[in-house]
Amino acid sequence: MIPFVRDFDFAHGRRDQVSPLIQRVIAHNPGPFTFTGTGTYIVGRAEPGAQVAVIDPGPLDEPHLAALLTAVAGRVVSHVLVTHTHRDHAPLARPFADRKGATIVAARPPVRETHASGALDEDEDADFAPDTVLTGGERIEGDGWTLEALFTPGH
Secondary structure, three states: OOOOOOOOOOOEOOEEEEEOOEEEEEOOOOEOOOEOOOEEEEEOOOOOOOEEEEEOOOOOOHHHHHHHHHHOOOOEEEEEEEOOOEOOOOOOHHHHHHHHOOEEEEEOOOOOOOOOOOOOOOOEOOOOOOOEEEOOOOEEEEOOEEEEOOOOOOO
16 A cells, blocks of 8 residues: 655745746645645746746635745746636636736536535536637647646546
């Protein structure tokens, strides 16, 4: 069995370098779906003027929006990518993209299902609407990075 590692160095709202071209900012929304909080990823160089993409901006939360704006300060955000439309990943996409002049890209949002037991905390964001709908295989490129859209069901 592979153990679940629950200890790692992070602080909510802090930009952490996780690889040469990827930084992460964790939202302060810990819970059963998000563990310590939703991880928002910035793809691209961490230098002024670099073009970057932001993946899964996160929940509609002013402190997280402020942290993301600080994390990308001085860089050009070309795209905001949303992997799925749960409320812990998608609602901040529009406010963030509008502030940065970025295009929101995502797969077509799923048809919302009604559950007899009620909605889960991380239910679909019914208001989410991307600027560009991805169908699979599209490539998004920036300064030294390329992302390819692949449909991979699951969370």
